[in-house]
Amino acid sequence: MSPSLSEVFSLAGPLAQSIPGYRTRTQQLEMAERVAAALADNRVLVAEAGTGTGKTYAYLVPALLSGGKVIVSTGTKTLQDQLFNRDLPTVRDALKAPVKIALLKGRANYxxxxxxxxxxxxxxxxxxxxxxxxxxxxxxxxxxxxxxxxxxxxxxxxxxxxxxxxSTRENCLGQDCPSHKDCFVLAARRQALEADVVVVNHHLFFADVILKDEGMAELLPACNAVIFDEAHQLPETASLFFGDSVSTAQVTDLARDTKIEALASARDCLDLPPACATLEKAAKDLRLTLGVEPARYTLAQLEARAGFDNYLVGLVNTLEHFAAILETQAERSEGLESCWQRSLELLAGFRRWRAGDDAKKAGGANDGAAELENDGPGSVRWGEATTYSLQLNATPLAIGEIFRKQMSGHPRAWIFTSATLAVQKDFGHYCAEMGLVDAESACWESPFDYGSQAVLYAPQGLPEPNSPGFIEAVAKAAFPVVQASGGRAFFLCTSLRAMRRMHELLQDFLEREGLDYPLLLQGEGSKNELLERFRRLGNAILVGSQSFWEGVDVRGEALSLVVIDKLPFAPPDDPVLSARIERMNREGRNAFMEYQLPRAVINVKQGAGRLIRDESDRGVLMICDPRLITKPYGKRVWRSLPPMKRTRELAEVVDFFAAGALA
Incomplete structure (x- = not known):
């Protein structure tokens, strides 16, 4: 017989006996009981568990004891590896549960x-x-x-x-591959099919739900429960995959692969090498119609770019010619056959995107967000330029209904959990966005003593965030706090430009004051390398942007100060966001209160969550945006944060750090 959950989580239970430093937490047991009930009755549960609750064990224990097949999906591959290599084996061994576990990633990982x-x-x-x-x-x-x-x-x-x-979905040869029997992707899928608990990530889950290509299509029908950890990331990920996209990178990859296949199997086809070069050039020419810097563009902005439409038509015509040549060579090898099929798929993708474009013109729309009805039901077309590539997207403006359809059918439990899902304990925004109509919800506060462990500091006298010189004012206000904390700080900026400027200003301040605090900047190394250096140095300052707002765990004194430059509202000129705002406003809804503010609150909670990671951590959260105090909605932000002591006085912050140094 399986032990009861209260036994498992007790001080005399198997977890306490197996895990050094194990502590009982009321919140953890309560969450485990709610997860177990949802698993038993095939219900939908949305659960927010504050930092330190131990939510991973709170869902893994009932999952392993449930006796069914469970898929656990995480937000990042880092957490995926941690779950599979550390947390799952720990719980399985403690419970002596005879369950098979497997790790499944997208094919690009093998x-x-x-x-x-x-x-x-x-x-x-x-x-x-x-x-x-x-x-x-x-x-x-x-x-x-x-x-x-x-x-x-x-x-x-x-x-x-x-x-x-x-391999990619496009260039995999499938059963025609000469190495089919030794394929690592197929081996990983077989292990996943045989396992009781399979660890995947959100990108893989949604890629497969849509493309039916990553092995989940076989897994889902057999599973009894899906558990999403870091579930706050799902709306963004789902939007990405429920839409349609095509990119110049896919075109250049096709040209490169065709060149290699032609050398092996069609050396006598003299038309192919120049056709590959022409195709590659057509893709690069289209990318070069946009600025050098990575950026997102509305459809209107793309259309306004000199040469964009001509080069897009040119790429479509070049692809058409390329596909015709490949068709004459396709029978000569599996690789060439695959390249021909890919060329047809890409051609269809660019044509689909252009068809939407032409439909907009026919409807007389003059911007990327207004006349959405002409572009399919509730979707927006836009482009994203990275350093070397341009991706053309058609993104749905609401994913709730699409996701609800994916959940229907086979009865199973769906668990959504994260440290940040609610706004003042209200899950309405999240449930509406994900289409979770009949979901149960529950919220557990962190067991940490925020009142004594942390201070929320909102400095006085700072200008509005859109004022010239705002970042300079933030740096000036934050530097005395950095001195009081002895470095040991994260600066979380809401844009790359602000991040780079903040780094320059802090460098100047440190040199002027003769302070030897190491100054690290996002992008100077991989995220993991930077974090490792930050932990090791002990008195460093790390200036980062989006990458460091979540999924970062620095325990102990190395991180004692988190500075947030301003409330992280998504830029209103973002093509998808501006289209969503337009749509909600047309429906007579308040897009700011219903959509923009809840998202910003969840992001602030993520950033704030970097500060206190342990019972013994102490620190200051400094939010430099005066709207936190001056705007009525500011209350919704700070009331959603953990119950820290609040102050607007620098002297109280300095005293807090001084008291910690004496302790």
Missing amino acids: VCHYHLDRALSDGRFLAKEDAGHARAIARFAKTTQSGDKGECNDVPESSPVWSMVT
């Missing part, structure tokens, strides 16, 4: 024997370092059981070689 062989035989690497990385991956492929690139420590995840030695 070495592909076929593409590895092709890359090595082709040998066209841009740098000597790349050739070395390819040889290291080849050695890894011979010894690894999983083929998961995360386990290949000799090659950085950012190496361009990975895209050459992994």
Whole structure:
């Protein structure tokens, strides 16, 4: 017989006996009981659990004791690996539960024997370092059981070689592949099918729900429960996958793969090499019609760009010609057949995007957000330029109904949990966005003593965030607090421009005062490298943007101050957001109160959550946006934060740090 949950979580229970430093938490047991009840009755539960509640064990214990097949989906691959390698084995061993566990990632995470062989035989690497990385991956492929690139420590995840030695949905040869029997992707899927608990990530879950290509399509019908951890990320991820997109990067990948396949199987086709070069140039020309800096563009902004429409038409015509040549060579190898099919899919994708574009023109729309009805039911077309690529998107403005359809059918439990889902304990915004009509909800406060462990500081006299010189004023107000805390600070900025300026200002202040606090900047290394340095140094200041607002855990004295420059409202000129605002306002709703503010509150809670990670942590959360105090909605923000002591006086903050130093 399985032990009761109260026994499992008690001081005499299996968790306490197996885990050093285990503490009982009332909130953890209550959450576990609610999760167990939802699992037993196939219900939908939305659960917010404050930092330190121990929510991971609170859902893993009932999941392992339920006797059913469970999919656990996380927001990041980092948490996915942590769950599979640390948390799940710990709970399974403590409970002595006879359950099989498996880890499943998207196919781009697994070495592909076929593409590895092709890359090595082709040998066209841009740098000597790349050739070395390819040889290291080849050695890894011979010894690894999983083929998961995360386990290949000799090659950085950012190496361009990975895209050459992994497969995509488009270029996988499937059963025609000569290495089909040894395929790491298929092995991972088989293990997932046999397992009782499968750990995936949100991107994989939604990619597969839509594309039916990543192994989840077989998993979902058999599973009894889906648990989403870091569930606050789901609306964004779901929007991404419930839409439609096509990119110039897919085109350049196709040209590159075709070139390699032609060398192996169609050397005598003299038309293919120049066609590959022309296709690659057409993709680059389209990207170059936009600015150098990465940015998002509304449809109106894209149309206004000189040459954009001509180069888009040019790319479609070039693709058409390219596909016609490939069709004549497709029978010569599986690889060329695959490239031909990809060329047809890409051609259809660009045509679909253009058709929406033309429909807008026919309807007389003059901006990217207004006449949405001409562009399919409730979707918006827009573009995102990265350094080397342009992605053209059609994104739904509401995903609730689409997601509700995905949940219907086979009865199972759906659990959504995170430290940040509610606004003042109200889950209305989240449930409406995700289409969770009959969901139960529950909220547990953190067990930490925020009243004595933390101070919320809102400095006086700062200008409005859109004023010139705002970042300079923030840096000036924050620097005395940095001195009082002895460094040990995160500066969380709401834009990359503000982040870079803040870094410059802090550097000047440190040099002027002769202070030797190491100053780290997002982008100077990988996120994990920067965090490791920050922890090791003990008195560093890290200036970051979106990457460091969530999913970052620094315990102890190394992080004692979190400075947020301003309330993180999404930029209103974002194409998708502006279209959603337009739509809600047309429906007579208040887009700011219903959509923009709740999202900003959840983001602030995420940023604030970096500060106190343990019972012994102490620190100051400094929010420099005067709207927190001056605007009526400011109350909704700070009342949603943990119950810290609040002050507007610098002297109280300095005394708080001084008291900590004496303790």
